[in-house]
Amino acid sequence: MRPSTLATRAEAPDPSRARRAGTDATRSEAPIALTGVTKVYRGGGGVRDLSLEVGWGEVFGFLGPNGAGKTTTIRMLLDLIRPQSGSVRLFGLDARTDAVAAHRRLGYLPGELALYERLSARETFAHFARLRGGPDEATVENWARELDLELDRPVRVLSRGNRQKVGLIGAMMNEPDLLVLDEPTVGLDPLVQRTVHRRLREAATAGRTVFLSSHVLSEVAEVADRVGLIRDGRLIAIERVSEIRARAVHAVEVRVGAGAGLAALEGLGGVTVRERIEDGLRLEVVGSLNPILAALAGLDVLDLSVHEPSLEEVFLSYYDGIAR
Template sequence: MTILQTTNLTKKFGKFTALNAVNMEVNKGEVFGFIGPNGAGKSTTIRILLGILKATGGEAKIFGKDAWKDAVEIHKRISYVPGDVTLWPNLTGGEVIDLFTKLRGGNNKSRREELIQKFDLDPSKKCRTYSKGNRQKVALVAAFSSDADLYILDEPTSGLDPLMEKVFHECIMHAKQEGKSVLLSSHILSEVEKLCDKVGIIRQGKIIESGTLKELRHLTRTNLLVETKQQITDLNNLKGIYDIERKEQALSFQVDPEELDAVMKYVSQFGLVRLESSPPKLEDLFMRHYERPSSHIGVGGES
């Protein structure tokens, strides 16, 4: 069952095209990773989904309803966490959480208390005293305390320490087990790799790759570390080999999947002593898409 769908979603600001025919689909019980560097179009897409911005073209639907026209109805069933949370300075964290849960019509006190403990949050403090990480915790507790059908999370772990990131991961898995859907926008690739069923990579307003992690693996290179009795010669003349580095007695390099068989046959004739292979990571795929002839775009850099 489709929960969220965009079809040729386009947004222009004057002559600048922020989104160019973005197609995306999130199904029931699915965690969809929406990745790309800052400035690629993730937040613009989310603002359209939330009914904050009106699309220039195409359509965005949530629960089968129009994201712009039916925003009020849609908001009754979604929870949203931005990457930089602004709270009312004179309210306590607990008061803000209660306000959000009341607005949504839910009041699961045991879940609220459980999350406050897990996120190690002091709900009695005024919001003006909170650090960025604590403001983020307030938003996450409020979001996961509510019984939403769809969670839209835009860089939600911004400002959290690794221990709290682990708690966040548990919340996502709990929501998934309950059949909820999650749209997770992030540039933290390890987070996406751990949590997501499907991934969409956006670059300069266009979805350049999407699918399950398994479907995308074929686009990535395998990492090899090879030590041989005799020195390997002419390795860089073989097809599909990249980033050759010498590491003490061994050579480290990446291989395109379709050339792996030929490369293994070639290096084995030099007398294999050690061979280590690590599976392709989402990061490799991501960086391949963002490689430019003169430089590499950083994962969190502007595009």
């Protein structure tokens, strides 16, 4: 691979033109449309018959365990490898024959980051900025401050997390219409991770699109609108994060003074009594906790505990039967 996070964008001398081209007319086409895409490697791994559309202003989390086919899919989006069958379209353009035009409008962070080791981060960004016509140095410094990146040391001496920041800033600093990020928060500490997520949300709010891969649902759920689950090369589920959350079953334990008024809880929709305890109940609550909290407001609550299962538990247990 070429030693750059974003060599694919190097052909874009004028990002303002690219941005103009990204408005209105061309926004009628989905930024990502995969149809029946298959790429099977010699060893049998790969991606099979994958179809997926991602819309404008959306953060899409591409979730799957190691070896599931995330990177393979992303490389097909970028035309770094070619599918054996099916079609890949970006902004309505053919990902292969119109690669130059498509790449002008996207920022890419590869999973295996290759950087110019002898350059500092500042020099790396200046190099990108020359190729792409921006952004200015103040913008770069602002990014570095936000992500806590030292700009003037050679990239080769940076820690893994700091190298990742170089890759991320390189991908994001031109505010491309589409960001394709392969495990973007690997190696980042939680604070930086949160900053990156906030920036990705901002991009989406501004109408741009983000496609990011991860193997941790709780992490992508913080930032994604929808999540697609890939296993063994097959896309087995696509869901809104809000729907996954709504399916979460909370384990609630409540005790009230003299056990009075508990009957009001038992008849609520989505509430199942699991066990009666002294002056209280153990309940399972599907969906929103609001009805039960409203009912408790009128009671003399002595003790209340709520256990929320991880989104991982909710999502993966639901699909276990299908996927295995």
